[in-house]
Amino acid sequence: MTMQNSGDSLTPEVLTGMVTQSFAGTPDDRLRKVISSLVRHLHGFVRDIEPTLVEWQEGIDFLTAVGQKCDAVRQEFVLLSDVLGISMLVETINDLDAPGATDSTVLGPFHMTESPVRRLGESIDMLGSGIPLLVTGSVRAVTGAPIPYATVDVWQCNEDGFYDVQQPDLQPAGNGRGLFTADSQGRFWFFTVTPSHYPIPTDGPVGKLLSATSRHPFRPGHIHMIAQADGFRELTTHIFVPDSPYLDSDAVFAVKKSLVGEFARATEDESARFEVEIESPVARVELVLSPESEAHPATGLGAVDR
Incomplete structure (x- = not known):
């Protein structure tokens, strides 16, 4: 040729x-x-x-800066994918293969550290600075059957809108994070604080892009979750805080109505079971997983030497 x-x-x-x-x-x-x-x-x-040659070089410089901003706790390329709607497009396309399952949404740029393993009922709020929020949930199959001993990885920002990795001098590593194993009936529960809405990081090239295009950087309050179990497709999703600002204009386009959570007050049964006061805040979550299915094989690009 x-x-x-x-x-x-x-x-x-x-x-x-x-x-x-x-x-x-x-x-x-x-x-x-x-x-x-x-x-x-x-x-x-x-x-x-x-593009002019100058514009082409500016594009190269922008992508170079995105890569240079990535480190062990910050993924600027994921952030770029998020604000361009690519992350949600990928999630939406893949959701078509998982009818009946909980809607997925973006991973976000802050799942860069391992969540500490925690016991059911433990708090992921290591500061104890806010009103405790009880999160109760279950993991089940699309058939309705509970999935025993599924793992649920959770992470979130604090009441002021910051993740632990953003404030290493103020928050201990692992604050707002936890890896839980559901019980034999697929149930899980833990304590936290209600996360605030917050701006995505704007101190890098993605922030400059938003500024240049007059877009705001804010996300509504939410708790990230990844649910996994053998034989089932991994689910990456959020539970959004109802009535949070920016539910209708999330900077990364990740809000789906089905993911706006049920935040209520503890019932008498919940008060007795989880040892909380009646009327204390509770968020109720149901995670529905689809069976594992064949996806496109990996291209092998991940193995390319860097």
Whole structure:
């Protein structure tokens, strides 16, 4: 296969065809499909906006800055994916394969540290500075059957809108985080504080992008959850605080009506079972998992040397 072409016949369309053809021998079918589509759409984008060389360099500099902002506790590329709606688009597409399951939503940029293993009923609020919120939940299959001993990983910001990794001098590592194992009936419960709405980090290139486009950076209050069990598809979701500001304009487009939580007051039964006062705040959660199914095989790009 020749890759040469005379300058006077190298049109943008011809170039796109040449680059696409260069990947035709890719052994992995999925990778070949992904990279070919990527080339076609990126070339189409460039033909559409016709960037100057200065603009092209600015784009390279922006992506470089995004990568440089990533570290062990901050994932700026995830944040970029979030504010462009790509994260939610991926989640929404994949939800089509999980009818009847709890809606998924974005992972977010702060699931970068392991949650400490905690006992059922333990508090993830290590500061004890706010009004305790009891969170009770269950994990079940789409058939309605409980899923015993499922794991539920939770993480959230505090009442002031900050995650532990954002305030290492004020919050102990692991504050607002916990890894719980449900009981034999798929039930789990823990204590926390009601998380505040908050701005996503704006001290990096993604923040500059939002500023340049006059977009606000705020997210409504929420608790992140990942539920896992053998034989079931992993679920990444939120429970949103009802009446929180920005439910209708989440900066990362992650709000779904089905995920706005049931925040109420403890009943007599809950008071007795969880040893809380009647009328104290309770958030009730139901996580429904779909059976594990075959997804597209990995492209293998994750193994590329960095």
